[in-house]
Amino acid sequence: MVIIGAGFTGVSAALDLATAGLKVVILEANEVGAGASGRNGGLACSGWRHDQKWLEARMGREDARRLWLLAEDAKSDLLSRMQDFHIDADWxxxxxxxxxxxxxxxxxxxxxxxxxxxxxxxxxxxxxxxxxxxxxxxxxxxxxxxxxxxxxIHPLKLLYGLMQAALNAKANLHEYSRVTEVGSDRGKHFAKTRTGRVLADHILLCGDGYLDGIEPDVEARVLPxxxxxxxxxxxxxxxxxxxxxxxxxxxxxxxxxxxxxxxxxxxxxxxxxxxxxxxxxxxxxxxxxxxxxxxxxxxxxxxxxxxGALGITPTRLPYLHQVRPGLLSASGYSGQGVVLAPYFGRILAACVLSQHRDYDVLARMPVPHFPGGRALRWPLLTAAMSWYALRDKLP
Structure with a gap:
């Protein structure tokens, strides 16, 4: 089991998978907390970046209600995990x-x-x-x-607490191990670094805005x-x-x-x-x-x-997806990662363990490609954000 990224998503998934008895290897390009999970402002928010009326209009009443309950569960789960693992994160x-x-x-x-x-x-x-x-x-x-x-909360205290719990459960952490490629070889998935390859039945992409060049499908929808x-x-x-x-x-x-x-x-x-x-x-x-x-x-x-970099999507909704069998990704929290990212890590772990908790409704969230492809997505996004910045100034 290989997890790419030692932020909230990856560490949370590692904790559940290691606790379930799987051999877990975490590959982190820098050090724990070097990305958005350690650099964010620490706000633990309710809900999503869009209100429920917006979600109902695009996903229907039933799915929108499930998403609301899921976000509430994520908030409660975060507090429960801090209590269960004695993490003092200045809540x-x-x-x-x-x-x-x-x-x-x-x-x-x-x-x-x-x-x-x-x-x-x-x-x-x-x-x-x-x-x-x-x-x-x-x-x-x-x-x-x-x-x-x-x-x-103090985000780095939360991340370090989850990381220590994962290490206590026998997860293996390798810092300064940047992954340059993922692929398949003779029925196994592999994650390639500068010093070699790690083979696994499953790979979880949990690098959010720091996955540049790893997987085109994710990169097309999640922009740092x-x-x-x-x-x-x-x-x-x-x-x-x-x-x-x-x-x-x-x-x-x-x-x-x-x-x-x-x-x-x-x-x-x-x-x-x-x-x-x-x-x-x-x-x-x-x-x-x-x-x-x-x-x-x-x-x-x-x-x-x-x-630091954070991952956003065109609709500001997270992108949870099975890229192909055995390769799963969760990213694009768009500023809501303190609550959502640890919970999405648990959902990824549940998918690996064939429990599939809430995967179906999350996979239905509308997260299209950024327009313009890799070459034009930056200038098109800049133009769009300039328009929204102008709207912020209107009464």
């Missing part, structure tokens, strides 16, 4: 979805009404303009909703984009910013998201790059979005600033 409940225009606040209200009426979902707490100003410590937003079942984050020095104890330690994401298509760490640093992510030309000065690139929301932080010291 903090509470997440605010902040509307940056009155029109989008109306959309949030309508979605809350729909979820209560059609799904029996308990309404989150609605925040009017005064309440959200107090909750966030900024007057930049018109209102929002607070989801008590979502929250935030640059995402960037900074961490400030600790905020004063009496700071008005996030007094209840909620995490936040806003309604912009190019989303801003932030949270406070256990030692009161502000983790802030904002801005994306859709070409391989990433900013040289990541701190300045992200800070310009930060100060639009918190102008008083214009001169705060930034102690860390970093970027």
């Amino acid at each position: 903090t409940p509470g997440q605010i979805f902040a509307a940056h225009t009155p029109r989008l606040m109306q959309d949030l209200d309508e979605d809350a009404d729909f979820m209560a009426r059609a799904y029996g979902h308990e309404r989150p707490k609605r925040l009017d303009r005064e309440e959200i100003t107090q909750a966030l410590g900024t007057s930049a937003y018109h209102g929002g909703w607070r989801d008590p079942s979502a929250g935030h 984009i640059g995402s960037f984050v900074l961490a400030t020095e600790p905020l004063p104890k009496d700071s008005a910013i996030l007094p209840e330690h909620d995490s936040v994401m806003d309604t912009r298509f190019v989303v801003n998201y932030w949270r406070k760490t256990a030692d009161r640093r502000l983790i802030f992510g904002g801005g994306e790059k859709y070409t391989p030309n990433w900013p040289i000065d990541v701190e300045s690139f992200v800070r310009r979005n930060l100060v639009k929301i918190y102008p008083e932080l214009r001169s705060i010291q930034v102690t860390h600033a970093w970027g």
Whole structure:
């Protein structure tokens, strides 16, 4: 059993497969946490990148309902695994979805009404303009909703905890073992590295935005984009910013998201790059979005600033697929990977063990090829994102 990628998906799959008694080899191009699983902002979100009405329109009521329940299960499963394996990942409940225009606040209200009426979902707490100003410590937003079942974690602590559990179950980890090719040979699959080949009955592709050149089918649907984050020095104890330690994401298509760490640093992510030309000065690139929301932080010291690749799909839905018998892939979480990626790893493991948990509905999610093929997908995506960025500025 070969797993390519030691992020949330791969490590979670390895844990279940090794626990079931399979011999598991994890091949990681760099080190554990070097990709999106260790570089993300730590927000553990509810649902998908699209609301349930969008999913119902494209997949039907039954499949959309199954996806909602699956996302809820993924959230519960994440908390259960942290408890079962004694992983202290600084879990903090509470997440605010902040509307940056009155029109989008109306959309949030309508979605809350729909979820209560059609799904029996308990309404989150609605925040009017005064309440959200107090909750966030900024007057930049018109209102929002607070989801008590979502929250935030320290992502690297979570990943290291899952990795240690997988190692305890006798999984084998090989860091700095970049896979350059996968294929088949005499009835076996193989993963080729610079130093040799590993043969297996099954291979799981779990590298998300870092699988360049490995499998054309996945690469046609999952595109790596640059995402960037900074961490400030600790905020004063009496700071008005996030007094209840909620995490936040806003309604912009190019989303801003932030949270406070256990030692009161502000983790802030904002801005994306859709070409391989990433900013040289990541701190300045992200800070310009930060100060639009918190102008008083214009001169705060930034102690860390970093970027990395995350995998997106044209519909912003994950891509779970059996590429061919024995070769399975899960990727393209489009910013929702903290909750979804570990659960998708468990689904991949279940497929290998012939349990097929939820595979059918996930495989039906609409995830087409990016238009333009490999040569034109970057410029076409850049043009599309520029249009959405313009829409973010409209009232």
